[in-house]
Amino acid sequence: xxxxxxxxxxxxAFLLGAVLLLGIAPVALxxxxxxxxxxxxxxAIVAVGVSLAWxxxxxxVLGQGVFFGLGGYAMAMHLKLADAADTGEKIPDFMxxxxxxxxxxxxxxxxxxxxxxxAMTVLLPMAVAALVGFLVFRRRVKxxxxxxxxxxxxxxxxxxxxxxxxxxxxxxxxxxxxxxxxYSLDDPVNQRxxxxxxAAVLLLLMALARQLFVSRYGELLVAVxxxxxxxxxxGYDPANVKLVAYVVAAGMAGLAGALFVPAVxxxxxxxxxxxxxxxxxxxxxxxxxxSLVGAVLGAIAVAxxxxxxxxxxxxxxxxxxxxxxxxxxxxxxxxxxSLGTVLRRxxxxxxxxxxxxxxxxxxxx
Amino acid sequence: MxxxxxxxxxxxxxxxxxxxxxxxxxDIGPGDLRFLIGPNGAGKTxxxxxxxxxxxxxxxxxFAGQELLGRPVHRIARLGIxxxxxxxTVFEELTVLQNLDIAAGAGRGPLTMLRRRGSVPExxxxxxxxxxxxxxxxxxxxxxxxxxxxxxxxxxxxxxxxRLLLLDEPVAGMSHEExxxxxxxxxxxxxxxxxxxxxHDMDFMRxxxxxxxxxxxxxxxxxxxxxxxxxxxxxxxxxxxxAAEPAAVPVPEEA
Numbered sequence: 058x059x060x061x062x063x064x065x066x067x068x069x070a071f072l073l074g075a076v077l078l079l080g081i082a083p084v085a086l087x088x089x090x091x092x093x094x095x096x097x098x099x100x101a102i103v104a105v106g107v108s109l110a111w112x113x114x115x116x117x118v119l120g121q122g123v124f125f126g127l128g129g130y131a132m133a134m135h136l137k138l139a140d141a142a143d144t145g146e147k148i149p150d151f152m153x154x155x156x157x158x159x160x161x162x163x164x165x166x167x168x169x170x171x172x173x174x175x176a177m178t179v180l181l182p183m184a185v186a187a188l189v190g191f192l193v194f195r196r197r198v199k200x201x202x203x204x205x206x207x208x209x210x211x212x213x214x215x216x217x218x219x220x221x222x223x224x225x226x227x228x229x230x231x232x233x234x235x236x237x238x239x240y241s242l243d244d245p246v247n248q249r250x251x252x253x254x255x256a257a258v259l260l261l262l263m264a265l266a267r268q269l270f271v272s273r274y275g276e277l278l279v280a281v282x283x284x285x286x287x288x289x290x291x292g293y294d295p296a297n298v299k300l301v302a303y304v305v306a307a308g309m310a311g312l313a314g315a316l317f318v319p320a321v322x323x324x325x326x327x328x329x330x331x332x333x334x335x336x337x338x339x340x341x342x343x344x345x346x347x348s349l350v351g352a353v354l355g356a357i358a359v360a361x362x363x364x365x366x367x368x369x370x371x372x373x374x375x376x377x378x379x380x381x382x383x384x385x386x387x388x389x390x391x392x393x394x395s396l397g398t399v400l401r402r403x404x405x406x407x408x409x410x411x412x413x414x415x416x417x418x419x420x421x422x
Numbered sequence: 423m424x425x426x427x428x429x430x431x432x433x434x435x436x437x438x439x440x441x442x443x444x445x446x447x448x449d450i451g452p453g454d455l456r457f458l459i460g461p462n463g464a465g466k467t468x469x470x471x472x473x474x475x476x477x478x479x480x481x482x483x484x485f486a487g488q489e490l491l492g493r494p495v496h497r498i499a500r501l502g503i504x505x506x507x508x509x510x511t512v513f514e515e516l517t518v519l520q521n522l523d524i525a526a527g528a529g530r531g532p533l534t535m536l537r538r539r540g541s542v543p544e545x546x547x548x549x550x551x552x553x554x555x556x557x558x559x560x561x562x563x564x565x566x567x568x569x570x571x572x573x574x575x576x577x578x579x580x581x582x583x584x585r586l587l588l589l590d591e592p593v594a595g596m597s598h599e600e601x602x603x604x605x606x607x608x609x610x611x612x613x614x615x616x617x618x619x620x621x622h623d624m625d626f627m628r629x630x631x632x633x634x635x636x637x638x639x640x641x642x643x644x645x646x647x648x649x650x651x652x653x654x655x656x657x658x659x660x661x662x663x664x665a666a667e668p669a670a671v672p673v674p675e676e677a
Binding site: 268269271272273274276277279280283284286287288289290291292293294295 | 474494495496499500504505511512513514515516520521523524525527528529530534535536537538539578582
């Protein structure tokens with residue numbers, strides 16, 4: 058039976074995370090550092106979804122930028138419209154600059170409604186993921202093909218956005234966002250509030266993901282990852298199992314994109330294309346994609362390293378990023394979270410030996 | 423017609439012009455423990471692949487009044503047909519209990535799926551006992567010995583509540599004791615289910631088969647009880663006539 062320490066391990070770790078994020082960080086960090094942390098936590102929220110879809114579901118989600126972008130643009134469109142309304146304008150500033158008419162495009166109009174825009178930050182990415190997933194998983198596209206397809210989608214969305222300068226802001230994206238549901242983002246107090254919202258959402262989504270991990274669905278997802286064909290012979294359709302993980306991960310990425318906008322004040326094609334999409338999974342890969350805490354800490358650490366190192370060695374960072382990814386996937390598939398287990402196994406030769414016997418018995422068949 | 427028997431009519435499977443199964447007719451009655459034997463490349467595994475929807479086939483395969491050909495794999499599984507593979511495929515990172523629980527759960531609703539497993543379901547604990555794996559239920563399936571993996575697979579078919587089991591060389595690579603334990607397990611399983619076993623081990627076949635079909639070059643060569651099949655001159659020719667094979671024990675295929 059479980060001891061009390063075992064039973065308290067998960068709630069205890071959760072509580073510790075909550076104290077660190079909501080209690081200590083806001084006191085210990087300057088406004089500038091805290092707003093940087095807010096940005097990293099947005100990447101961590103994406104990593105929660107990556108951990109579910111890739112770590113547990115084996116789906117190489119190399120195009121999370123699409124969902125991050127959809128969520129980010131949905132939020133930014135609303136905030137731009139609110140900013141415009143505050144100054145008595147009918148259309149956002151960039152449209153006056155590049156636009157050909159002074160009427161708002163029809164698909165912008167509903168985003169003036171805050172409830173609609175908020176819902177869209179999550180529902181739009183989930184709907185797109187459901188459509189893509191339905192088409193892709195049913196055709197049994199997987200592995201590298203799925204990864205390439207995800208990348209292509211991320212590229213397509215950012216290229217499309219760049220082409221529509223009059224209605225999406227083009228390469229610049231949606232910038233210079235002033236307010237967040239009536240609060241001025243210039244005020245450091247409101248910036249702190251945004252941080253608290255982001256930290257709370259991260260904790261909440263981690264709790265949700267943890268429930269999915271330990272549920273029967275989580276076990277089934279691992280089974281699909283490890284032997285899709287076998288699961289089919291048990292009477293399940295693996296396409297549906299994968300679809301759930303993919304759609305949930307997309308919703309999380311969308312929410313992260315939406316929260317990124319007030320935290321950083323911008324969303325642009327450069328933040329959601331191929332390179333950032335790879336960036337979203339590197340943190341999870343380094344920290345340990347199958348481990349929720351590993352993926353989250355990895356995402357925060359890699360994002361921190363990126364802002365620190367890319368300031369000093371802008372050219373070197375891209376190579377370092379690629380190297381990190383290759384090393385993690387190639388030599389430590391479980392990420393840093395699995396380092397302890399790997400080292401322990403090295404030290405005690407009993408386990409490999411046992412495995413060897415099993416393999417040999419299999420070969421004799 | 424037999425209620426839950428398997429009826430195969432004129433089954434044909436071709437790969438790029440090579441005909442692996444060439445017009446097979448089979449009638450396997452409810453509660454039968456049928457062995458499919460035959461030399462390498464006779465089409466035994468391909469036959470099972472066709473019945474379970476893994477490969478495309480023409481002809482007709484009916485089970486419990488339903489036509490199986492043309493249905494996707496998971497739909498055929500839900501009709502109560504389960505199979506194992508030559509190399510045991512269990513979910514290695516999951517525990518024995520989790521493996522069985524997943525096998526038991528194809529009909530679960532979303533709410534049950536999103537919750538953690540509270541207690542061990544009744545059929546799962548019964549299967550743990552039947553297969554003798556109760557003591558190993560919390561160990562990852564990947565560390566099980568070869569024979570135990572095969573039993574776990576049979577256990578998964580039991581909790582899946584299949585009415586037709588198709589087993590592909592379940593005793594290959596097993597020790598003598600493991601073979602006997604498996605044979606007894608199959609006998610118990612066949613009490614209220616239909617079991618089809620592909621096997622190369624002639625001693626095992628003689629001890630446990632209720633009926634035998636001999637396949638050769640994609641066709642049914644002979645069919646009957648063990649004694650009838652052994653007395654069949656055509657069977658003797660296929661097995662004994664091959665120059666390199668002095669004994670009646672053919673080599674296992676695809677080792």
